[in-house]
Amino acid sequence: MSLKAIGFDADDTLWQNEQFYRLTEARFAELLSDYADPADLSAKLLETEKRTLGLYGFGIKGFTLSMIETAIQVTDGKIPSSVVADILAAGRDMLSHPIETLPHARETLEQLMGTYRLILITKGDLFDQERKLAQSGLGEFFDAVEIVSDKTAATYERIFRSHAEGPGSALVVGNSLKSDIVPAIAAGSWGVYVPHALTWSYEHVEAPADEPRFRQIEHLGQLTEVLDHLR
Incomplete structure (x- = not known):
């Protein structure tokens, strides 16, 4: 050889890298705590991510869109605009986190x-x-x-x-x-x-x-x- x-x-x-996704997912669960159990929410989010990978691709932006789509689903379309804003803010935070080798x-x-x-x-x-x-x-x-x-x-x-x-x-x-x-x-x-x-x-x-x-x-x-x- x-x-x-x-x-x-x-x-x-x-x-x-993954640690920032886990922290953001925990933040997402807290935002949606009035609408879904954390374990159920996590399962629904993963299902959304898998289904939309072909559209959104891998990465933070696709993850953020998947969180919003999941939030719409679990709230039957009644998600408050303030929660959407918080999800977008969480995505922006991920895009600016410092790099730890x-x-x-x-x-x-x-x-x-x-x-x-x-x-x-x-x-x-x-x-x-x-x-x-x-x-x-x-x-x-x-x-x-x-x-x-x-x-x-x-x-x-x-x-x-x-x-x-x-x-x-x-x-x-x-x-x-x-x-x-x-x-x-x-x-x-x-x-x-x-x-x-x-x-x-x-x-x-x-x-x-x-x-x-x-x-x-x-x-x-x-x-x-x-x-x-x-x-």
């Missing part, structure tokens, strides 16, 4: 830069992902940045053929089995799974433990050891 390129997921792999992110990228072609591969809203990358201070380590609407095997094949020597000589690192690992392996790449304490339930699938190109580590600081074993 001749590994040439490494694709890094961003949200909850390089910096914190995860442990070992910077030092790992520093170690790998120059040895491998490093590619940031993230999905979501273009403006927000660009903002987070700029504020993270990690942009200097990447040879290419791809902000995509979704992550599939075809996505990884296109990216690694465009920025490297193809998926067979590439590896993907991420916290989502569904978006980062499974499709990367399906494309012919290696997949290194770095679990995060908080992962959106939509991203939950079984780990491809029997796949020879699958690896799992506890944190990014262990990635270089994995790479050494693959050489």
Whole structure:
């Protein structure tokens, strides 16, 4: 094997992200506490998010629209305008939260830069992902940045053929089995799974433990050891 390129997921792999969704969802439940039980509201919100992903896409703006749509549903269209305003304010707060890089992110990228072609591969809203990358201070380590609407095997094949020597000589690192690992392996790449304490339930699938190109580590600081074993 001749590994040439490494694709890094961003949200909850390089910096914190899901925690802000959880906090906002708790705020949403409090706003709608007179109309729905928190558990039922959470289930309805997830159902709305799944149903509208094809329209709104991934990211904070789609999440905010899903909250408003769910609020209209659970109030039978009687949601007060003040609550809509509060939901919009919560979405704006998410779009301005400070970026907190995860442990070992910077030092790992520093170690790998120059040895491998490093590619940031993230999905979501273009403006927000660009903002987070700029504020993270990690942009200097990447040879290419791809902000995509979704992550599939075809996505990884296109990216690694465009920025490297193809998926067979590439590896993907991420916290989502569904978006980062499974499709990367399906494309012919290696997949290194770095679990995060908080992962959106939509991203939950079984780990491809029997796949020879699958690896799992506890944190990014262990990635270089994995790479050494693959050489």
